[in-house]
Amino acid sequence: MRVKRYVVDSMPEALQKIRTDLGKDAVILNTKEIRTGGFLGMFGKKKIEVIAAIDASSNVGNAGASRVSPQQIQRSQASVAPATPVREQLHRSDFPEVPDVLAAPVPVKKELVAVPSAAEAVPAYSPHQVYAGQSVAAPAKSIPKEELLLEELKQMKEMMRKLSVSSVQTELPEPLKKLEQRLLDQEVDATYVGQLIDEIAVEHEEAQETVTDESAHHSVRRKLNEVFGNHSSKRILPQTRVVHFVGPTGVGKTTTIAKLAAEQVLKYQRKVGFITSDTYRIAAIEQLKTYATILNVPLEVVFSPQDLAKAFHNLEGCDMIFMDTAGRNFRNEMYVSELNALLKSQGNSETILVLSLTTKYRDMRAITNNFNKFKLDKVLFTKMDETDSYGAIVNLVHEFSLQLSYVTNGQSVPDDIQEIDEQQIIDLLLEEPQS
Structure with a gap:
């Protein structure tokens, strides 16, 4: 050669x-x-x-x-x-x-x-x-047209919705108008909001019922509950041995790992280990090393997929391993493909996508679309305390059918993290007092 x-x-x-x-x-x-x-x-x-x-x-x-x-x-x-x-x-x-x-x-x-x-x-x-x-002479990989097809399908659904609703009534009742505007202010996808409100209007029209504030709220809540559905456990499963945390830069993956690791160590008395591949960000390893010292858990650093076997061998005595990956520009599919080589583990594993609620949904959608081509089990939202807009949660679950897990509402470790409560999110969307 x-x-x-x-x-x-x-x-x-x-x-x-x-x-x-x-x-x-x-x-x-x-x-x-x-x-x-x-x-x-x-x-x-x-x-x-x-x-x-x-x-x-x-x-x-x-x-x-x-x-x-x-x-x-x-x-x-x-x-x-x-x-x-x-x-x-x-x-x-x-x-x-x-x-x-x-x-x-x-x-x-x-x-x-x-x-x-x-x-x-x-x-x-x-x-x-x-x-x-x-x-060298291999043909180039074609660019997928998925986003274009999805946009065309949305336009067709919107057109059919307008045609079906126009024959029922020409103007929405005032309670539905108020809820429609509220959901739009919460940055819920406009196409989905229009579809949801019109379906409720049609249901009332067919039942020959008057739309009141109470009935409108009840119907919208029911529709949102259908979006969230009945999912499996939000928390990390007991049989899971390796948990990968992936996501873009600045969403708080390392701090979130520390919170969840503290829960496993202090609440469930499991032996936990850390693996980090975040060698790009300055002081990233030192940050996780500090948490590892506080929790008295071992830490392994990997620079390439070839180092993973050694890291898993050194942590073979751990019940659960948390793997922190580098935050990169994951709108770029090349970086996601490179990261996918690191998402290999020995035993049962989960991959959790970490997203910040302060990120625009347009960017969330692009990031999730790239990650969703690989193994993706759950989504975790951070920085709930830094925003009053929660429509992105509905949009992401509706479009990608992702399993919700946790939400963080501060930087205190091990506090400020909880399993996400769909009813609380619906209350915040509709401005109802929490029970």
Whole structure:
């Protein structure tokens, strides 16, 4: 095997060089971010180190200008990870002959799939990302159209709702108007609010009942209870051995872990251990180490998925292990994919998504949509004491059918955390006094 190292400014530049030097059958073994130049280790310029390899028996002498046959494409695809949605739409016999990126551009019919350019073929670069045998000439993964389809479905449902309601009555009763505005002020999704209020109006119309403040509140409460449904236990299950906490930056994952660990140690007398992979944030390890010292529990630090086996071995005597992951920009699907490699455990596990109630729902939705593609068991909300808007809870459960767990309402450890109470949330949404 012939292995070659490249130091470049960007991944597209690396791909171009690899194609030229090693040909289309080359594979990328590893990429990482390095710094070159500078003074005493500072002010260095960021570069990307790429390690590529090619089988010594491959003919790379003229690979840069050769054309790719359908058989070569099939062999290249066989060495890549499981097929993407784009590949699932293609039959093995349907691959067109595709020109190399160095050859003169050739017009391609719209119904044919062309090999993407170097810039399109490379996803957003993430430091320390390892590529396991990915072919340089492999087709790029298509961008999912899920959000667009969901938006179109919402518009269709809204249109049908308006058509069905317009034949029943033209104007909402005053009690329903007040509740509709209240839910909108609480930032409950406008489409869902319209659907909920109109359904209640239709029910009263069909029953020939007058809408009063009391009946309107009762109906809205019933509809919201249907959204929350009857879920299983919110707390961490006794048989769970590893609990992963994931989420964006600044939502309070580490403090939340300390609160839940204190509950397990002090209330249930379980032996708890900590694992942290948050090596990006300054003093993140020290913060968790402080909590570990106070609770007298062991702490393991992992820098890569390869370190997990050793960490689990060192904590094999623990009844429950809490794993703190790095807060990153999880609107970026690449970071979520990188984190998913760390969500491997020995024994029963739960993955809890931690979100702040002070975050805009639009951002919550994007984050949850990325995480929901992997194993996600429950959602935990923080900073309830820092907002008076709770509609995001309804939106998230309604759209993603997530299992609610805990909510935090302060920074005191081990206090200021409790199992979320759906009736309390409904009371806050409707401004009813708590019982």
